[in-house]
Amino acid sequence: MRLGIRLLIIVAFALLLSSPRIISKGSADSGANHQGRNTHFGVSGGNVNDITKRFCCSGTLGSLVTDGTTQYILSNNHVLGLSGQARAGDDISQPGLVDNGCRVSTVVADFTAAPQLGSSNVDAAVAQLISGAMDATGFIEDIGPPSSVVMAPSVGLSVAKSGRTTGLTTGTIASINTSVKVQYQRSCGQGKKFVVSYTNQVVINSSTFSAGGDSGSLIVTNDSNHQPVALLFAGSSTTTIGNPIGEVLSQVSARLGRTVSFVGTTQASSMTTLASLQDIEQAIQVKNRHEQRLMSHPDVFGMGVGWDQGGRAFVAIYADRGAGRISDLPRNLDDVEVRVVHTEPFIAR
Numbered sequence: 001m002r003l004g005i006r007l008l009i010i011v012a013f014a015l016l017l018s019s020p021r022i023i024s025k026g027s028a029d030s031g032a033n034h035q036g037r038n039t040h041f042g043v044s045g046g047n048v049n050d051i052t053k054r055f056c057c058s059g060t061l062g063s064l065v066t067d068g069t070t071q072y073i074l075s076n077n078h079v080l081g082l083s084g085q086a087r088a089g090d091d092i093s094q095p096g097l098v099d100n101g102c103r104v105s106t107v108v109a110d111f112t113a114a115p116q117l118g119s120s121n122v123d124a125a126v127a128q129l130i131s132g133a134m135d136a137t138g139f140i141e142d143i144g145p146p147s148s149v150v151m152a153p154s155v156g157l158s159v160a161k162s163g164r165t166t167g168l169t170t171g172t173i174a175s176i177n178t179s180v181k182v183q184y185q186r187s188c189g190q191g192k193k194f195v196v197s198y199t200n201q202v203v204i205n206s207s208t209f210s211a212g213g214d215s216g217s218l219i220v221t222n223d224s225n226h227q228p229v230a231l232l233f234a235g236s237s238t239t240t241i242g243n244p245i246g247e248v249l250s251q252v253s254a255r256l257g258r259t260v261s262f263v264g265t266t267q268a269s270s271m272t273t274l275a276s277l278q279d280i281e282q283a284i285q286v287k288n289r290h291e292q293r294l295m296s297h298p299d300v301f302g303m304g305v306g307w308d309q310g311g312r313a314f315v316a317i318y319a320d321r322g323a324g325r326i327s328d329l330p331r332n333l334d335d336v337e338v339r340v341v342h343t344e345p346f347i348a349r
Contacts, residue, residue, distance in 0.1 A: 034164050035099040037106060039134050040141040042162030042217060044095035046079050047086055047111060048104045051097055055189030058096020059349070060164040060216035061108075062231065063146060064138035065126065065249075067258040071136065072126035073109045074252070075216030076233045078348050080125040081114035083184055088112060092127045094134070096164070098213070108133035115251040117184070118196050122243040122251045123215075123233040123348065126260070138263035142168035145264040146220050150245050151227040153202040155280060155307040156273035158222040159229055163214030170222050171240070173229075174205040175316045177284050178304025179295055180241055182234045182346045197295075202230040202242040203304055203318075205341065210240040215349040218245075225267040236344040239318065241302075275307040283313035286336045290315075294330075299323040301346050306339070314339050318346075 034043045045061035059079030065072050073092065077083060080092060090111040093104050107130065114125035129136075138145050141162045151157075153176050160170045178201045186192045202219070204210075210217065210232055219230040219242050230242030253259045283305045291303055294317065302318035314337040319326055321342035330338050 034141060034162070034167050035095055037095060038141060040139045041073070041134065042140040042143065044099045044164040044213070045073075045075070045092060045108065046096035047082055048091040048093050048097065048107070049086070050082060050188050051102060052188045052190055056097035056102035057188040058098040058164065058213060060214055061092070061094055061134075062216040063140060063218040063228070064129065064134070064136075064263040065252070065260040066263050067256065067260050071129040071263060072112060072260065073129055073134070074124065074126055074218070074231070074248075076123045076231070076348075077114040077117055077125045078123060078184060078233070079216045080111055080127050083186065084114065084117050085186075086111045086114070106133065113252070113255045115255045120251045121198055121200070122231070122248050123196075124231055124243060124248045124252055126252055126256070136263070140218065140226075143220065143226055145226070146218060146262055147225050147227040147267045147269075148262040148264050149227055149266060149268045150249070150262070151221055151229050151269060151271075152246065153229050153244055154273050155275045155305070157229065157271065159204065159219050160222040160226075161210065161214070161217040161219045161232060163210060163217035163232065165211045165213035166208065169209050171204040171206045171209040173202055175203040175304030175306040177287065178203045178241075178302055178316070179291055180234070180302035180318070180346050181295070182241070182348055184348045198243070200244060200247070201304070202244055203302070203316075204240040204242070205238060206240065207238050210235055210349060212349050221269045221271055223269055223271055225269040226264070227267075227269050228262055232349070234346050234348045236346055238343050239341075239346065241346060273307075276311070276313070279313040280305060280307060283315055283336050286334045287315045290333050297329070299326050300329075301343065312337065316341055318343050320345070
């Protein structure tokens with residue numbers, strides 16, 4: 001895998017294939033095809049230049065947004081924008097190269113713009129939709145049209161996503177206001193590795209919620225309203241990370257110079273969580289006071305705020321499971337409990 005950044009296949013092997021890749025039994029929803037030609041969203045796709053001599057890469061065409069006149073596919077910078085190296089007008093195909101023997105399939109959009117990695121605090125990009133190439137209602141495979149009304153992430157919120165690799169999956173937000181260090185690679189399967197730091201991210205602790213190739217999926221509320229919550233872009237074998245969707249829309253709009261919103265319904269959810277806002281806010285303040293020191297630890301990949309079933313807010317520290325028990329991490333900070341979550345490095349999916 002390209003550092004876990006989308007799925008890779010070896011070109012020499014792929015060129016022997018005479019038809020698109022057969023869907024694996026690992027697809028979570030056993031529903032319609034996420035990896036073949038599909039006009040819905042939440043399916044395979046990517047920049048046609050995301051290929052090197054040995055590998056080709058693809059991610060997920062997550063959802064549809066509009067500036068009121070033009071419709072755009074929303075996904076990640078590292079899926080549509082080649083991590084900042086794409087040129088305006090680059091073809092975006094569906095399915096992606098990895099699902100068509102490293103050959104270009106149907107071109108559905110033209111890369112338009114992406115907020116800069118590192119300075120924007122999001123991994124997002126948009127590509128102008130070619131008329132008639134995808135469902136103009138914004139229908140997400142196995143979910144339906146999302147709401148155009150976004151929801152702020154909260155600890156304990158039940159969420160869902162539809163993605164290229166694992167299909168339809170559900171989970172629960174484990175921590176918010178999470179600072180993370182995410183590893184990228186310049187080219188598909190090769191090139192210099194680099195780390196981008198993010199703040200205020202959404203974390204879902206689950207080994208089944210996403211996998212490589214699901215990057216770009218829209219994370220929505222797990223109810224009939226499907227309000228956008230976050231944009232999936234990274235993770236580990238036990239963790240999924242998303243940009244809060246409000247910040248994604250804000251940064252994309254600023255980059256385009258036009259305000260964008262989701263194409264979909266106008267339904268709003270009444271979903272609530274049991275987390276105390278006062279306790280969560282206190283834990284966030286404590287986390288912020290100690291974050292710079294703890295995030296500089298070589299074995300710490302992230303730090304956020306969670307809430308347990310016993311009604312207690314805590315500071316979550318995501319630490320390298322390969323380092324074993326890390327004795328110098330605190331057990332509490334200013335009377336707020338610290339819980340260490342052991343995981344691998346966070347990698348763009």
